Amino acid sequence: MEGHAVLQGHAGTLPQRLKSATRQLHARAERSGVMADLLAGTVKLNAYVALLVNLHAIYAALESALDTGPTPTSLFASLARCATLEADLHAFAAVPQALAPATLDYVDRLSTLHGARAHRLWAHVYVRYLGDLHGGQILSRRVRDLFAAPVGTSFYDFGSEADVHMLRSELRARLAALELDSVQSDDVVAEAIWAFEAHCRIFEEIRATT
Numbered sequence: 001m002e003g004h005a006v007l008q009g010h011a012g013t014l015p016q017r018l019k020s021a022t023r024q025l026h027a028r029a030e031r032s033g034v035m036a037d038l039l040a041g042t043v044k045l046n047a048y049v050a051l052l053v054n055l056h057a058i059y060a061a062l063e064s065a066l067d068t069g070p071t072p073t074s075l076f077a078s079l080a081r082c083a084t085l086e087a088d089l090h091a092f093a094a095v096p097q098a099l100a101p102a103t104l105d106y107v108d109r110l111s112t113l114h115g116a117r118a119h120r121l122w123a124h125v126y127v128r129y130l131g132d133l134h135g136g137q138i139l140s141r142r143v144r145d146l147f148a149a150p151v152g153t154s155f156y157d158f159g160s161e162a163d164v165h166m167l168r169s170e171l172r173a174r175l176a177a178l179e180l181d182s183v184q185s186d187d188v189v190a191e192a193i194w195a196f197e198a199h200c201r202i203f204e205e206i207r208a209t210t
Helices: 004-008 014-030 033-040 045-068 074-079 082-091 101-111 115-133 135-147 161-176 182-209
Strands: none
Touching: 014 033, 014 115, 014 161, 014 182, 033 045, 033 135, 033 182, 045 082, 045 101, 045 115, 045 135, 045 182, 074 115, 074 161, 101 182, 115 135, 115 161, 115 182
């Protein structure tokens, strides 16, 4: 698995380790399936809606876990995406559909991250929310251009540009300040690697079925 060598050292802050360990997988995810199509401006509306449906399932599980997980914080309320995804699905008149098998695996995985494994949720906070605060801002413009949609991009809306920068900084600072031992830090890095690999599978499966 890519990134395993990073687990053997502990140099740098946790956000720095996460970025280094997942850099190649992050790039691979952007070249995978429906995400590659979205970035290229070739994705069809049904495939994009399927992406939103699958992301909603992931966020519903993640945000439920965070409610009772590692030190709930007001930051999570600012980052929460379930309601925004529901608004976008309504805007695109989405109908119920089956989730990708890899999404079901992801949701199952999140359901196991409690108790002694709750610290691993920080990996998913890193993978999902920092991604939304960075690349998500580019995707918002792609969606508007592709579908000429005056609505349907609530998912990417975190407020003003200053708000986005503030949330990025606050999230990185929160990750860097976590009181984790070396084993727990390695757990978070390994979990982030798993999450990116899972996203690659999800994106490919969505493309294959839409």
